[in-house]
Amino acid sequence: MKSKYIFFAVSLFAALSANAQETYENAKLAGEDLNGTARYVGMGGAMEALGADISTIGSNPAGIGLFRHSNVSLSAGLLMQSDGKEFSNGKKTNLSFDQIGGVYTTRTGQKSFLNFGFNYHKSKNFDYILNAAGSLNGSSQNKQSYIKGMLGDQKVGGFNVDKNKDGQNIGYVDAKSSDVAYTWSQIDYLYWNKLIPGSTGIYNYERATGYTLDRAHTGYIGNYDFAVSGNINDRVYLGLTFGMKDIHYKGYSEYRENFNNGGAVVRDERKVTGSGFDITAGVIVRPVAESPFRIGAYVKSPTWYDLTTSNVTGLVYAQGTTSKNAYVSNSYNFKMWTPWKFGLSLGHTIGNYLALGATYEYENYADINSRVNDGGYYDYYYNEYYESSSPDNVMNAHTKEALKGVSTLKLGVEYKPVSNVALRLGYNYVSPKYVSDAQKDPGLASLGTSYASTTDYTNWGAINRFTLGVGYQVKKFNIDLAYQYSAQNGSFAPFSNIRDISVPSGTTSVKESNIATSADVKNNRSQLLLTLGYRF
Template sequence: MKSKYIFFAVSLFAALSANAQETYENAKLAGEDLNGTARYVGMGGAMEALGADISTIGTNPAGIGLFRHSNVSISGGLLMQSDGKDFSNGKKTNLSFDQIGGVYSTRSGQKSFINFGFNYHKGKNFDYILNAANSLDGSSQNKQSYIKGMLANENSGGFFVDKNKYGENIGYVNSTSENVAYTWSQIDYLYWNNLIPDKNTGRLNYESASGYNLARANTGYIGNYDFAVSGNFNDRVYLGLTFGMKDVNYKGYSEYRENFSNAGGVLVRDERKITGSGFDITAGVIVRPVAESPFRIGAYVKSPTWYDLTTSNNTRLVYSPSTTSVRSTDSSISNSYDFKMWTPWKFGFSLGHTVGNYLALGATYEYENFSNINSRVNDGGYYDYYYGQYYESSTADKNMNAHTKEVLKGVSTLKLGVEYKPVSNVALRMGYNYVSAMYDKDVQKDPGIASFGTAYASATDYTNWSAINRFTLGVGYQVKNFNIDLAYQYSAQNGSFAPFSNIRNISIPSGTTTVTESNVATTTDVKNNRSQLLLTVGYRF
């Protein structure tokens, strides 16, 4: 049986001195929304060969070379979630500022141009409310922490619990080590210091749960700032290069409740932030193979985004015991650390064709292998006294990256779009955008990995999301040098939510013998269905 089906796999690598972020947290930052100008969205994003739209600056910058005039545009609108319930820290409908940018076009010959462009667009909008509830039939979040402690060894996916000098229960690598195990998470700390040891007798036990309920509000964005130069040679070959910078602002707040089988329950309030920046480089080309035909072929490649990030959390556990002999507790823990993440390379191929001045057709295919996401450790650096700068070094987190290769996979994106002009100054648009699933089948979060991604974990839940289907409509109106464009996008995605990972028939020590334990979470079907209304106003010089 592959290790991705097993909750606690034996570690294949020695623990690093410091590690990085967890796979499911990294996946939140991967990929992009379909966003930009209303024309680009209205055509499903299938403009990487057609070009002449500022939004291609971040996909195929050769498209900037098709501008014949300088241009500026600004876009914004509404993002609306069709499911879920309004939460104290999030709303289902939100205003969004999505794009601002322009192209400066210069003629370098009779048929040649050199164009310069800048564009900001919201590459990812995190605004989303997740609700999930189901039965548990005796399993529980605290039982997961209990079993990890019973395993008593980091190499088995657990930890050895002992008191530190402050009288707190701490999970160590094993019974002889003084080092804290990387499998000892923040949620484990809260359970082992508030629930698992009986406050009166010290006896180790766990509470079974009958059901759970989770509400989470995600907010924030990834902002893309792209600078490009593009050349047009004899109106046949277009080349482009973009240098992009990214600004990450993510915040998630959740309330997870479990009702115990007998009485009482637990409430875990968790707030996590991820902030930081990144940069990438994109190169592209568009070619008209036949001089007499407007048919165009485009190709492009995007480098990894090299992220430098900080994650922080504050987690609070409120425990109401099932017996009056044990008092209720309210405890919290918070932490922060820096890490790096490199996304995979992205490759794209596109086709575009126009018929007269009334019809445009576009198609694009992209591929990005998310199993190659590289979690990295900030493990040192050096100070350059000559330039007066500090340079931070990093190494790959082998443990977490091995898990990422089992959980995530390559993703294909298909974009199709059409634009029809019934009259010269009115355009009608329609598009379809499909993104295949990022997550492999039968995968789950693994809190038995020796990594900072595990040690700093403050939540045990995860969601395996399926493919995304996006349907778009748009309309544009040109009046003198102004253009006004409106687009509507409907995005549908299903997912499977689990409050914690499954343990099935695992043997743990119990005195001189062993016992078999299972802790199986009941999954819940969830949806991420959203609508977007987007308005763009542009001006051509």
């Protein structure tokens, strides 16, 4: 068997010089895990009003103003997946370096401090293995590409297939245009050049009986936060954080469909790297001087990301004893802006033995902004090039239909049976970010569609997190241990549904449907986290 490597046509690169990303791919990068110090995790993250923990630097930086001594801390642990089977380089148990940071305190008055903090923490850990399978009853991934080609026009979600100068099938805007359609994706390219044109040259598609998908996600988003925070007469605490982020994501998948005579496998490797920055401002107030009760509020700006994504995607098509291999690869830069985040928190302490915290956050993921890089200018004075961008309005409209606002509730309690031992308990509820009946739209005239190399998507449900923790202090040293269990269910689909769509057939039209059978999937994970700290 001889493999033939095929790469995207030069004409496609020329037509698609600007870039954007797709709704479901963007959603993978948005949001945060519950992570930080073991004390913060053990209390469910409900410390935005209690403060005095370095992990509040990224949510409510006013909490840094409650430190009375300088300190440093270091956290690491294990992340364990409780379901699924190991695949490729993905492992169900992974070591993780999660946090390192410190606070430097300076006294500015009898009851006032000005504190400076730095903290690195892993805000998102991508280590996860997804396995899904289901029946198809005659529908297939390649039929989706076939229907788009039969539609023949970008205006109705399809493309017009014609040969380019190299003899490759390319999807154009319509029968009169020489411009490549934005609805023409990388996966369409593979199918229309290897599977859909049969040996007789007649366009057709293969019907599938069932599918399986295995995908290993790896990587992380690292946060580097720099904060300044102070207090006024131990009653009002103010804080400001400038944060930088770096993304390292990799996903490798194998999607298989079984045909009546043979089958097809799509192997896809996707990488996303890049950086971003954001700003967070917060306040904590003690409304009654004689009471330790506190109210906290904070706002986090969008994270302005500048990212690069690349993929290598291969199709192995076997019919009888004949196998055909084709590969396509691509790389491009894009921008993404996450939504604003708002938070309100309450905190109260009773003596030196009990602390109670509650936090509510809201973030509207429907406002994720996919950006098209559309030019820039060169600053000769500073010898720098600045790239400009504009919204991908088509994809952003789809994002508003597929995603929604998310509410996060954090609850936590810490109890000290003796002065140097702390017991902690916490709970998180994160509402779903996906609309329940949303799906990936392969017919969007968007650059996010053009660079798509997979068709599957998952509508994940709510997240429930349960945490436990214990802390022990010896003189100026502290050691904290936390356990977190996170549970989430989702609905996986190998491709979007097409129901009773009219496509041309000779002088008439016929109704075509392509219905994907969804599969129930889970993302249940456990984390064991250890923090070592020292107070100066």
